[in-house]
Amino acid sequence: xxxxxxxxxxxxxxxxxxxxxxxxxxxxxxxxxxxxxxxxxxxxxxxxxxxxxxxxxxxxxxxxxxxxxxxxxxxxxxxxxxxxxxxxxxxxxxxxxxxxxxxxxxxxxxxxxxxxxxxxxxxxxxxxxxxxxxxxxxxxxxxxxxxxx
Amino acid sequence: xxxxxxxxxxxxxxxxxxxxxxxxxxxxxxxxxxxxxxxxxxxxxxxxxxxxxxxxxxxxxxxxxxxxxxxxxxxxxxxxxxxxxxxxxxxxxxxxxxxxxxxxxxxxxxxxxxxxxxxxxxxxxxxxxxxxxxxxxxxxxxxxxxxxxxxxxxxxxxxxxxxxxxxxxxxxxxxxxxxxxxxxxxxxxxxxxxxxxxxxxxxxxxxxxxxxxxxxxxxxxxxxxxxxxxxxxxxxxxxxxxxxxxxxxxxxxxxxxxxxxxxxxxxxxxxxxxxxxxxx
Numbered sequence: 350x351x352x353x354x355x356x357x358x359x360x361x362x363x364x365x366x367x368x369x370x371x372x373x374x375x376x377x378x379x380x381x382x383x384x385x386x387x388x389x390x391x392x393x394x395x396x397x398x399x400x401x402x403x404x405x406x407x408x409x410x411x412x413x414x415x416x417x418x419x420x421x422x423x424x425x426x427x428x429x430x431x432x433x434x435x436x437x438x439x440x441x442x443x444x445x446x447x448x449x450x451x452x453x454x455x456x457x458x459x460x461x462x463x464x465x466x467x468x469x470x471x472x473x474x475x476x477x478x479x480x481x482x483x484x485x486x487x488x489x490x491x492x493x494x495x496x497x498x
Numbered sequence: 499x500x501x502x503x504x505x506x507x508x509x510x511x512x513x514x515x516x517x518x519x520x521x522x523x524x525x526x527x528x529x530x531x532x533x534x535x536x537x538x539x540x541x542x543x544x545x546x547x548x549x550x551x552x553x554x555x556x557x558x559x560x561x562x563x564x565x566x567x568x569x570x571x572x573x574x575x576x577x578x579x580x581x582x583x584x585x586x587x588x589x590x591x592x593x594x595x596x597x598x599x600x601x602x603x604x605x606x607x608x609x610x611x612x613x614x615x616x617x618x619x620x621x622x623x624x625x626x627x628x629x630x631x632x633x634x635x636x637x638x639x640x641x642x643x644x645x646x647x648x649x650x651x652x653x654x655x656x657x658x659x660x661x662x663x664x665x666x667x668x669x670x671x672x673x674x675x676x677x678x679x680x681x682x683x684x685x686x687x688x689x690x691x692x693x694x695x696x697x698x699x700x701x702x703x704x705x706x707x708x709x710x711x712x713x714x715x716x717x718x719x720x721x722x723x724x725x726x727x728x729x730x731x732x733x734x735x736x737x738x739x740x741x742x743x744x745x746x747x748x749x750x751x752x753x754x755x756x757x758x759x760x761x762x763x764x765x766x767x768x769x770x771x772x773x774x775x776x777x778x
């Protein structure tokens with residue numbers, strides 16, 4: 350399910366005050382997981398063409414072919430209209446809503462010059478520096494390096 | 499008789515490979531993570547294992563969604579890495595140990611784990627990076643490999659309880675192996691992280707601590723949760739903890755000592771951890 354803009358904004362706020370909003374990030378046991386789409390059988394079926402195209406990008410020649418003729422390459426894999434539009438818009442949340450799996454989408458994102466932190470920023474509606482800072486903030490005081498026992 | 503020296507557990511995110519290529523190990527961003535490895539390297543240099551049994555998950559290199567095995571055991575003479583599509587350099591190949599792989603497969607299927615048997619198998623960064631971290635100066639890997647891939651990608655995933663039982667079956671195989679090799683067990687992936695969705699960037703240090711603490715001598719505690727609940731607590735990709743649980747199983751039901759732990763947030767989008775367990 351594609352989260353609404355409102356939800357995305359909530360997630361951003363959640364990171365700013367994590368202690369009190371941890372429940373917002375976890376949801377309730379047995380319930381829906383906030384901001385998360387499980388890649389289940391339904392998604393795998395829906396996303397098959399898009400994921401198959403992304404899998405083809407393991408081959409550098411295919412990445413080049415996509416760059417050369419994006420529309421034609423997408424057509425060859427039989428992407429659905431929803432998938433085509435999501436790829437055209439470089440919209441990762443829309444790709445996930447269309448059944449894309451992030452491990453495969455990451456191969457496509459690489460062609461667009463985006464790494465997983467760029468993709469994370471896009472999905473959370475944050476700037477890339479803000480997304481990276483959010484991760485750093487979560488690490489404050491958490492480091493452990495020790496010999497044990 | 500074969501001897502299991504213990505196991506190490508580590509994150510495997512592709513960005514680590516990029517940091518290694520750039521020589522960024524001592525940069526402030528990366529140093530806290532790479533500083534977790536000298537104790538692992540010293541231990542391996544002291545123990546000199548001959549074989550590595552490695553539990554990991556494939557990220558769309560060897561397995562596509564057309565055929566997705568829940569559990570797959572490599573039984574190849576050689577395992578190569580190939581272009582994964584996200585700009586990583588090719589990693590070194592591994593020499594297999596097909597005799598031991600088939601022995602493990604016999605035990606697993608005998609124990610009613612109906613695994614996929616792979617005489618040809620590419621291995622991705624999830625397997626290579628833990629070796630790059632542990633043997634940074636090796637021209638060729640000093641261990642032969644038995645790779646065991648667990649589906650952590652496409653739901654339904656195998657339960658944590660099933661992964662622990664799978665590991666324990668592998669342990670029985672290693673115990674009955676008549677060779678005199680020294681064996682190291684490796685679990686890769688995690689800890690908490692999420693790449694996809696509006697919750698991207700999620701990490702959960704509290705749950706990670708619970709997992710690391712439980713892994714030592716109470717791995718059953720992690721297996722109480724179903725895989726969806728593990729995703730809730732660990733993130734969509736944090737469910738790679740399944741690889742760690744299986745690897746802990748392969749160390750047997752006896753007690754372990756945790757001789758080293760490193761934990762650092764973040765590397766890329768991930769809460770990174772390195773743990774060393776030795777038989778008690």
